[in-house]
Amino acid sequence: MSLRSFFDPKSVAIIGASGTPGKGGYALIENMTKTDFKRKVYPINPKRREILGLKTYPKINKLPEVVDLAIIVINNEAVPQMIDECGSFGIKNVIIESGGFAEASERGKKLEKDVLRKARKFGMMVMGPNSIGIIDTSSGFSTPYVPIETVKKGRVAFVGQTGLLESVFIPLLRNIGVSKVVCMGNKCDVDECDVLEYIIDDSSTDIIAMYIEGIRDGRRFIKIIERSEKVLIVLKGGRTTYGARAVSSHTGTICGENRVYDALFEQYNIIPVKSFEELFDLVKVFISQPFPNGNCVGIITVTGAGGVTASDCCEDNGLEIASVSSRTLEKIREVYPTWHR
Amino acid sequence: MSLRSFFDPKSVAIIGASGTPGKGGYALIENMTKTDFKRKVYPINPKRREILGLKTYPKINKLPEVVDLAIIVINNEAVPQMIDECGSFGIKNVIIESGGFAEASERGKKLEKDVLRKARKFGMMVMGPNSIGIIDTSSGFSTPYVPIETVKKGRVAFVGQTGLLESVFIPLLRNIGVSKVVCMGNKCDVDECDVLEYIIDDSSTDIIAMYIEGIRDGRRFIKIIERSEKVLIVLKGGRTTYGARAVSSHTGTICGENRVYDALFEQYNIIPVKSFEELFDLVKVFISQPFPNGNCVGIITVTGAGGVTASDCCEDNGLEIASVSSRTLEKIREVYPTWHR
Numbered sequence: 298m299s300l301r302s303f304f305d306p307k308s309v310a311i312i313g314a315s316g317t318p319g320k321g322g323y324a325l326i327e328n329m330t331k332t333d334f335k336r337k338v339y340p341i342n343p344k345r346r347e348i349l350g351l352k353t354y355p356k357i358n359k360l361p362e363v364v365d366l367a368i369i370v371i372n373n374e375a376v377p378q379m380i381d382e383c384g385s386f387g388i389k390n391v392i393i394e395s396g397g398f399a400e401a402s403e404r405g406k407k408l409e410k411d412v413l414r415k416a417r418k419f420g421m422m423v424m425g426p427n428s429i430g431i432i433d434t435s436s437g438f439s440t441p442y443v444p445i446e447t448v449k450k451g452r453v454a455f456v457g458q459t460g461l462l463e464s465v466f467i468p469l470l471r472n473i474g475v476s477k478v479v480c481m482g483n484k485c486d487v488d489e490c491d492v493l494e495y496i497i498d499d500s501s502t503d504i505i506a507m508y509i510e511g512i513r514d515g516r517r518f519i520k521i522i523e524r525s526e527k528v529l530i531v532l533k534g535g536r537t538t539y540g541a542r543a544v545s546s547h548t549g550t551i552c553g554e555n556r557v558y559d560a561l562f563e564q565y566n567i568i569p570v571k572s573f574e575e576l577f578d579l580v581k582v583f584i585s586q587p588f589p590n591g592n593c594v595g596i597i598t599v600t601g602a603g604g605v606t607a608s609d610c611c612e613d614n615g616l617e618i619a620s621v622s623s624r625t626l627e628k629i630r631e632v633y634p635t636w637h638r
Numbered sequence: 639m640s641l642r643s644f645f646d647p648k649s650v651a652i653i654g655a656s657g658t659p660g661k662g663g664y665a666l667i668e669n670m671t672k673t674d675f676k677r678k679v680y681p682i683n684p685k686r687r688e689i690l691g692l693k694t695y696p697k698i699n700k701l702p703e704v705v706d707l708a709i710i711v712i713n714n715e716a717v718p719q720m721i722d723e724c725g726s727f728g729i730k731n732v733i734i735e736s737g738g739f740a741e742a743s744e745r746g747k748k749l750e751k752d753v754l755r756k757a758r759k760f761g762m763m764v765m766g767p768n769s770i771g772i773i774d775t776s777s778g779f780s781t782p783y784v785p786i787e788t789v790k791k792g793r794v795a796f797v798g799q800t801g802l803l804e805s806v807f808i809p810l811l812r813n814i815g816v817s818k819v820v821c822m823g824n825k826c827d828v829d830e831c832d833v834l835e836y837i838i839d840d841s842s843t844d845i846i847a848m849y850i851e852g853i854r855d856g857r858r859f860i861k862i863i864e865r866s867e868k869v870l871i872v873l874k875g876g877r878t879t880y881g882a883r884a885v886s887s888h889t890g891t892i893c894g895e896n897r898v899y900d901a902l903f904e905q906y907n908i909i910p911v912k913s914f915e916e917l918f919d920l921v922k923v924f925i926s927q928p929f930p931n932g933n934c935v936g937i938i939t940v941t942g943a944g945g946v947t948a949s950d951c952c953e954d955n956g957l958e959i960a961s962v963s964s965r966t967l968e969k970i971r972e973v974y975p976t977w978h979r
Contacts, residue, residue, distance in 0.1 A: 457943070458943065459941065534943060534946035535946055536954075537949065537953035538953060539949040539950070539953045540950035540953060542949065543949040544946050547942030547945065547946055571954070572947060572951065596884075600800065600801075600802050601884075601887075602798070603802065604884045604888065605851065605884040605885050606881070606912075608880040608881040608883065608884040609875065609878045610913065612879060
């Protein structure tokens with residue numbers, strides 16, 4: 298089962314579509330139709346006849362076709378029933394953007410279980426709940442319910458358990474070209490393995506940057522990573538006791554033991570980072586620099602203190618500083634500012 | 639012997655003053671006279687009659703008074719002779735901004751020794767060589783030979799063995815208020831202890847941020863620190879083998895053993911940092927935040943992943959996360975965005 302229909306559906310139903318600017322169900326349609334005209338978008342809304350120029354439908358089963366993907370942005374209590382309606386109509390792929398599930402309360406946990414049970418019954422794949430979905434700059438498809446500026450196209454896929462990636466960071470990072478952004482939310486069904494499996498075969502992606510709070514199926518994760526040739530950088534949230542406690546009220550994920558993750562990352566050449574800043578810094582290095590052939594570094598600087606702190610930093614991080622031949626030195630001298638020769 | 643005349647001289651001679659915009663000996667006079675009108679500035683230049691409206695003098699011994707401070711920006715080979723001339727005329731304080739001394743070559747090392755020997759003979763204090771001197775926002779005095787924008791007045795003193803502080807970083811950091819900047823250069827005479835001793839008594843300074851490559855007199859340093867009540871943050875350059883090698887061609891300082899510095903910093907509540915970024919980050923914390931009463935932290939956030947990574951970061955750094963009373967929670971809820979309550 299490929300996630301293809303999540304990244305490039307031919308037809309989409311928006312359940313919870315709104316005609317009111319400022320509402321999530323309005324921004325979602327605006328984002329999706331702003332620059333992307335090649336797919337059918339069906340807003341579901343019993344009270345409106347059209348939204349942003351699109352004809353609306355009162356119920357899923359009134360749609361003229363079985364859509365590739367349904368996106369749900371309605372009240373949490375109404376979601377399980379909606380899964381039934383989608384499943385009965387034959388829909389196989391759903392993104393639940395609504396919150397109020399396992400991340401929120403005991404009641405939410407029960408609702409999420411209901412959703413999953415029903416989805417399984419219909420052989421349906423569910424991303425979320427508490428997910429803002431997908432941005433795919435290759436297909437042009439975009440599902441967030443928060444207003445999104447144009448995203449620069451490039452070779453980096455961001456995969457995370459947080460809407461931050463799509464709603465906050467991506468617009469801030471205009472100099473990073475993006476292939477895909479996936480916000481998995483609570484991962485009741487579609488998880489990091491499903492997404493990775495899809496993205497490691499994506500020819501538009503060279504670098505995968507992930508924020509995860511837990512890996513559900515370690516063995517499967519390893520199998521996927523083993524056949525990947527892409528750079529994988531991972532920010533693991535919930536490495537500590539306090540962090541794990543915060544995770545439980547964020548996505549309800551079980552964090553697992555930190556040393557297991559450390560070992561996994563080391564063994565499979567996954568680059569671990571400790572903050573979003575570091576994640577984005579490393580991404581910038583990988584998109585702007587070639588792979589080094591070794592651990593030898595050259596430092597060219599006009600400032601003494603800069604050379605000193607850079608040297609300390611190299612040694613702190615296991616890098617060696619190259620010895621430069623006199624011929625190279627001579628060449629560098631030619632282009633150096635005269636006051637510093 | 640106080641450094642008072644380095645920070646607030648009544649009269650200054652500029653040896654190597656230039657009438658050519660773009661030259662160091664021109665920028666120096668421009669910086670010094672731009673906003674500061676209360677001291678006598680005497681450019682020394684045998685070929686010009688005036689520079690930037692100031693009457694020039696052909697030689698030191700033609701000056702109408704024995705100046706509090708002489709600043710030397712001439713060719714390295716000519717410096718020892720100039721020290722003789724200054725000393726013979728009775729000048730007791732000199733900043734040598736010229737480079738080409740111990741940091742550059744064996745010849746430079748010899749020149750620096752000559753300078754020091756001559757200075758000692760006259761009972762003269764020398765800052766540098768290879769120093770761009772002082773910025774003092776209280777007295778308004780400014781000696782760098784590179785063009786300097788207006789520096790924001792504040793409570794932070796920067797002390798370093800690098801001109802970077804004055805020429806690059808300070809103008810970039812518009813939101814940090816500065817009391818003093820001191821670039822000590824090669825420290826052939828005036829060193830970190832002399833400068834610290836002066837600054838710990840400076841009522842306009844609360845925080846001292848230092849870049850040092852070595853401490854010459856550890857015992858004296860400790861004595862000074864023991865009676866200081868200011869915050870001291872130190873970036874020690876040359877902590878590693880590579881770093882120490884880079885230091886030898888920067889200021890020629892002997893770096894000393896890293897674990898000795900670590901112990902010193904820990905014992906005397908000196909805050910060690912590893913990069914200029916960290917130095918400036920910490921300075922910003924100290925000028926913008928009150929001292930905490932303990933290690934307990936509260937995190938208020940609307941983003942789950944932000945709360946998780948902040949929690950991990952707290953535990954990584956030995957901080958505890960506070961338990962919040964239900965009354966406090968209730969109050970926070972009142973001002974929270976409705977979509978997140």
